[in-house]
Amino acid sequence: MSKVFVCDHPLIQHKLTYIRDKNTNTKDFRELVDEVATLMAYEITRDIPLAPFEVETPVQRAECKVIAGRMLGLIPILRAGLGMVDGILKLLPAAKVGHVGLYRDPDTLQPVEYYVKLPTDVQERELIVIDPMLATGGSANAAIDVLKKRDCSQIKLMCLIAAPEGIAAVQEAHPDVDIYVAAVDEYLNDHGYIVPGLGDAGDRLFGTK
Numbered sequence: 001m002s003k004v005f006v007c008d009h010p011l012i013q014h015k016l017t018y019i020r021d022k023n024t025n026t027k028d029f030r031e032l033v034d035e036v037a038t039l040m041a042y043e044i045t046r047d048i049p050l051a052p053f054e055v056e057t058p059v060q061r062a063e064c065k066v067i068a069g070r071m072l073g074l075i076p077i078l079r080a081g082l083g084m085v086d087g088i089l090k091l092l093p094a095a096k097v098g099h100v101g102l103y104r105d106p107d108t109l110q111p112v113e114y115y116v117k118l119p120t121d122v123q124e125r126e127l128i129v130i131d132p133m134l135a136t137g138g139s140a141n142a143a144i145d146v147l148k149k150r151d152c153s154q155i156k157l158m159c160l161i162a163a164p165e166g167i168a169a170v171q172e173a174h175p176d177v178d179i180y181v182a183a184v185d186e187y188l189n190d191h192g193y194i195v196p197g198l199g200d201a202g203d204r205l206f207g208t209k
């Protein structure tokens, strides 16, 4: 069963409050999502292995540590996942980025795939699927399916806000995928929106409504 990590650091929770606020404008919303993504990247990389590395300080030689050459890949689910990419790349500048384009049909709530472009060595990388919203879980599951069909096996999922229904759906379909969230909300409404949530993440990031 996949584990769920709630990133409850006070800085993350503080910024998430203003992300939720309907009076936060597009510019501030985008900046806050970017900042929370950076802070969550700090949490999600906690288990990255280190390797010994020797440097010469101005005083003497020192046995230090560096990240052990791990190959990472970020997989934003378009559109809203794009809002978190730059924030994560600030801490993981060597990560490659693959895109999975999905939109959720408003009537059926089923994900519709429209674009996939992945790094050629995607199977060798540890992948972080990124989307601010985990609602029914259909989109996250479809994106993970895209990766598994290409023989990817090391996958984590990173979201800002999850509904309990979405977490259960990912855990059932992909028990090997751990889930990192800033908050688990109450439930999904009749339109499949997370309550209380933040509204439509893509529209708020890109000012499309």
Ligand SMILES: O=P(O)(O)OC[C@H]1O[C@H](OP(=O)(O)OP(=O)(O)O)[C@H](O)[C@@H]1O
Residues within 6 Å of the ligand: 077, 078, 079, 080, 081, 102, 103, 104, 105, 109, 111, 131, 132, 133, 134, 135, 136, 137, 138, 139, 140, 166, 192, 200, 201, 202, 203
């Ligand atoms: O868990 P689910 O029920 O699948 O819902 C979550 C999906 O819905 C939103 O995308 P949307 O379809 O609005 O596309 P967008 O990012 O282009 O706005 C969101 O960014 C997730 O991808």
Ligand SMILES: O=c1cc[nH]c(=O)[nH]1
Residues within 6 Å of the ligand: 080, 133, 135, 192, 193, 194, 195, 197, 198, 199, 200, 201, 202
């Ligand atoms: O609450 C929700 C659910 C799906 N997609 C969003 O952007 N928000």
Ligand SMILES: [Mg+2]
Residues within 6 Å of the ligand: 080, 200, 201, 202, 203
């Ligand atoms: Mg949207």
